[in-house]
Amino acid sequence: xxGSRKPALQNLMLNNMSENIQYHNAAPLEISGRAFExxxxxxxxxxxxxxxxxxxxxxxxxxxxxxxxxxxxxxSTEIWARLELLPNPDQEHVGFPHSVDLYTxxxxxxxxxxxxxxxxxxxxxxxxxxxxxxxxxxxxLYLPHAGKIKQLEIGIIEGACFYQQKADPRLPVxxxxxxxxxxxxxxxxxxxxxxxxxxxxxxxxxxxxxxxNARMDPELIPFxxxxxxxxxxxxxxxxxxxxxxKERTIPFITAIRESHPERPIVLVENIVYQATHGLSDxxxxxxxxxxxxxxxxxxxxxxxxxxxxxxxxxxxxxxDGEATVDGTHPSDLGMMRLTTAYESVLRPLLA
Numbered sequence: 241x242x243g244s245r246k247p248a249l250q251n252l253m254l255n256n257m258s259e260n261i262q263y264h265n266a267a268p269l270e271i272s273g274r275a276f277e278x279x280x281x282x283x284x285x286x287x288x289x290x291x292x293x294x295x296x297x298x299x300x301x302x303x304x305x306x307x308x309x310x311x312x313x314x315x316s317t318e319i320w321a322r323l324e325l326l327p328n329p330d331q332e333h334v335g336f337p338h339s340v341d342l343y344t345x346x347x348x349x350x351x352x353x354x355x356x357x358x359x360x361x362x363x364x365x366x367x368x369x370x371x372x373x374x375x376x377x378x379x380x381l382y383l384p385h386a387g388k389i390k391q392l393e394i395g396i397i398e399g400a401c402f403y404q405q406k407a408d409p410r411l412p413v414x415x416x417x418x419x420x421x422x423x424x425x426x427x428x429x430x431x432x433x434x435x436x437x438x439x440x441x442x443x444x445x446x447x448x449x450x451x452x453n454a455r456m457d458p459e460l461i462p463f464x465x466x467x468x469x470x471x472x473x474x475x476x477x478x479x480x481x482x483x484x485x486k487e488r489t490i491p492f493i494t495a496i497r498e499s500h501p502e503r504p505i506v507l508v509e510n511i512v513y514q515a516t517h518g519l520s521d522x523x524x525x526x527x528x529x530x531x532x533x534x535x536x537x538x539x540x541x542x543x544x545x546x547x548x549x550x551x552x553x554x555x556x557x558x559x560d561g562e563a564t565v566d567g568t569h570p571s572d573l574g575m576m577r578l579t580t581a582y583e584s585v586l587r588p589l590l591a
Contacts, residue, residue, distance in 0.1 A: 252298040260398045261396070261398065262396055262398050263394065263453060264473065266310055266394055269310055270406070271283070271310055272444060273307040273309050275412070275467045275468075276466070283389040284305070285302045285303075285305070290460075290463055298450050298453050298460065301450045304422075305383035306393065306434075306449055307423075309435070310380070310383070310394070311405035312394065312404055312405055313378050313405055314377070314400055315376045315377070316401075317370065317373070318371075318372065319379065319396065321368055321395060322391075323356060323393075325361055326388040334361045336429075337424065337427075337429070340381055340392070340429070341428045342368045342380070343439075350409075353369050374393055378405060385447070400404075403467045406448060410470065411444075411470040413419065413441070413469065414473070415426075416449075416472065416476070417450075417476055418450070418452065419449065420449070420478060421454070422451040423435070424569060425566075432447065437579050437586070440579060441586065452468050454476040456480070458491070460567065461491075464496050466499075470590060471504045471506060471590065473508055473586075474507055477509060478526075478568070480529060489536040490539060504548075506549045506590045508556075509529075509550075510553050511526065511553050512530045514561045534550075537550050549589070555581060556577065557570060557578060558577050
């Protein structure tokens with residue numbers, strides 16, 4: 241945070257419908273949480289070239305703005321947003337996963353501040369927070385993790401300063417995975433595991449969760465090889481069968497390792513499905529996949545692959561069965577536990 245007062249970005253101001261509110265177009269701002277710059281729109285996650293190559297579902301889900309965020313500074317006493325979503329026939333309900341989620345830095349840590357309520361499709365306008373002091377503060381606005389953005393504007397009180405915070409120049413942690421990483425069951429964008437992880441570790445984190453469609457697809461390899469990251473985590477087992485784990489793990493990891501010889505890669509086991517605690521076969525569904533991943537990991541280590549790490553699945557969500565919304569997808573409590581598990585293996589790698 242700076243102590244100097246900087247001019248508002250007048251060239252980004254759009255027409256506003258709310259009295260005394262100046263809106264700033266988010267598209268030209270520096271949007272953090274992306275692994276690629278050459279995307280079709282600022283709010284997508286895979287490069288434009290991927291659309292012709294990757295499976296259709298992967299492309300569809302990558303157009304959701306999961307994990308993207310904007311850091312800015314203002315002395316406005318209110319923060320507003322105007323969010324227009326693209327049509328999505330797969331999701332008729334529009335709730336907080338489609339909203340924008342605001343945090344404020346209090347000089348020590350990020351604190352939740354407000355959310356755009358009463359979500360509508362396609363357009364929602366509203367106040368995220370009021371009653372702020374006139375002192376300049378740093379804000380972080382997380383974009384929807386389950387929605388596709390057509391246009392986003394950030395609103396402040398007329399005459400208040402507004403300027404972009406420089407994006408963190410450090411290489412990000414990149415989390416590739418299923419709906420669990422994507423965060424579909426989180427109540428709001430700031431509660432997804434990658435978002436929490438970024439605040440915990442105070443480092444950039446990229447959410448490459450592809451809900452239901454993270455299978456170490458060969459078509460994705462050329463794009464994964466392009467990513468510059470401090471650490472890559474691969475958490476795909478909930479979308480894969482044991483046979484697919486056996487078939488794809490070594491080619492996928494080996495191809496990425498060839499492009500990035502020194503980068504740490506973390507293989508993550510399948511979570512323990514919570515409903516299986518009461519079944520006679522307590523390892524049903526997840527156990528055989530984890531057994532196969534262990535074998536693939538051991539083979540890679542025996543072949544001399546460096547900087548390869550492993551995160552066991554049994555402790556990812558705790559052992560009390562209270563951490564999911566449906567036995568599989570983490571609740572906010574589950575996301576916090578998952579973040580703690582990821583943090584335990586990532587923090588030493590970033591030291």
